[in-house]
Amino acid sequence: MTQVSLDGIAAGFVAPGPADFQLPDIFNGNQVLLTKASLLLVLAAIIVVVAFRASIRPAAVVPGKFQFAGEQAYSFVRDGIARDIIGERDYAKYVPLLVSMFFFVLVNNLFGLIPIIQFPTFSRAGFAYGLAALVWLIYNGVGIGRHGVSGYFKLQTMPAGVPWWILPLLIPLEFLSNILIRPVTLSLRLFANMFAGHLLLLLFATGADYLLIHATGPLVKPAGVLSFVLGVLVGFLELVVEVLQAYVFTLLTASYIAGALADTH
Amino acid sequence: MSALLLAADTATTKGSLNMIGYGLAAVGPGIGIGLIFAAYINGTARQPELQSKLQPIAILGFALAEALAIIGIALAFVLK
Numbered sequence: 001m002t003q004v005s006l007d008g009i010a011a012g013f014v015a016p017g018p019a020d021f022q023l024p025d026i027f028n029g030n031q032v033l034l035t036k037a038s039l040l041l042v043l044a045a046i047i048v049v050v051a052f053r054a055s056i057r058p059a060a061v062v063p064g065k066f067q068f069a070g071e072q073a074y075s076f077v078r079d080g081i082a083r084d085i086i087g088e089r090d091y092a093k094y095v096p097l098l099v100s101m102f103f104f105v106l107v108n109n110l111f112g113l114i115p116i117i118q119f120p121t122f123s124r125a126g127f128a129y130g131l132a133a134l135v136w137l138i139y140n141g142v143g144i145g146r147h148g149v150s151g152y153f154k155l156q157t158m159p160a161g162v163p164w165w166i167l168p169l170l171i172p173l174e175f176l177s178n179i180l181i182r183p184v185t186l187s188l189r190l191f192a193n194m195f196a197g198h199l200l201l202l203l204f205a206t207g208a209d210y211l212l213i214h215a216t217g218p219l220v221k222p223a224g225v226l227s228f229v230l231g232v233l234v235g236f237l238e239l240v241v242e243v244l245q246a247y248v249f250t251l252l253t254a255s256y257i258a259g260a261l262a263d264t265h
Numbered sequence: 266m267s268a269l270l271l272a273a274d275t276a277t278t279k280g281s282l283n284m285i286g287y288g289l290a291a292v293g294p295g296i297g298i299g300l301i302f303a304a305y306i307n308g309t310a311r312q313p314e315l316q317s318k319l320q321p322i323a324i325l326g327f328a329l330a331e332a333l334a335i336i337g338i339a340l341a342f343v344l345k
Contacts (some may be wrong), residue, residue: 017342018342018343058327080321094299144330159267173342185332186335188332188339189328189332189335191339192332192335192336192338192339192340193335195339195342196335196338196339196342199342221290243329244324244328247324248324249329251321251325251328252325255325
């Protein structure tokens with residue numbers, strides 16, 4: 001954590017930093033590395049499963065409110081993401097993956113704003129890496145399953161219509177971009193958005209606390225109130241970013257699967 | 266250049282070279298996102314009924330361009 005020393009205010013404010021994201025082990029000293037973040041991950045999975053199962057339990061032809069909400073949520077991902085991106089022919093097989101991925105990431109992100117929990121689990125990079133590794137295995141596996149290894153390699157690295165002499169330059173570039181860098185950017189996008197947003201919220205909240213209670217100086221109280229108000233506004237921005245990042249993660253997963261399934265020319 | 270690095274090393278300098286790096290890195294994504302949404306607004310202005318068909322493409326482009334800026338701010342905090 002960095003020490004901030006401002007003129008006119010006692011040098012006691014400690015700005016939040018990456019160390020604030022390292023949560024303590026729950027079973028202290030029991031050799032089990034279980035933190036609040038891992039529990040939140042499991043809790044999000046349980047919430048998604050229970051909510052969907054409860055919403056389809058009535059199974060009425062004319063749905064009630066909860067069943068309608070569940071059906072709308074499901075069809076948002078199925079029509080808006082799966083059918084539009086992957087296409088009519090193959091989309092049905094990937095709908096369970098995309099629906100669960102969208103709502104899993106969404107619930108985990110929304111944990112950052114829920115009062116007692118207040119920790120978006122994907123602000124710990126390891127979770128984002130794991131999810132991106134899963135997506136990587138899936139879209140490569142799907143592509144190799146449909147086209148075979150050499151056919152899939154040709155599909156990803158040699159786009160149609162390029163002259164032969166540019167291929168030695170293009171093949172390593174496309175390989176790097178399509179197969180090696182995609183999981184990195186996928187995970188880093190999710191992780192960095194959640195990390196930066198949570199860090200901003202921490203900064204405004206601890207800054208408001210410090211300015212209102214501990215600091216001395218002429219403009220400290222108004223600055224503290226301003227920091228608090230800005231923190232609330234950044235909270236609303238965080239809500240938008242969280243939903244958007246869940247949507248983009250699922251959209252990109254569908255797009256990579258569609259690219260792997262595309263017909264060779 | 267070496268004076269800049271020297272200034273960042275000594276204890277008398279306040280501020281962070283990481284943040285200067287982030288500020289420079291945010292120029293590209295800023296321009297890119299502006300271009301993407303300019304194209305989206307132009308497309309909607311020419312043919313308003315296409316707005317909902319163009320929206321997922323605009324959101325996807327925005328997220329891809331913003332990823333670089335977000336990676337910049339995250340690594341500016343994480344790397345010392």
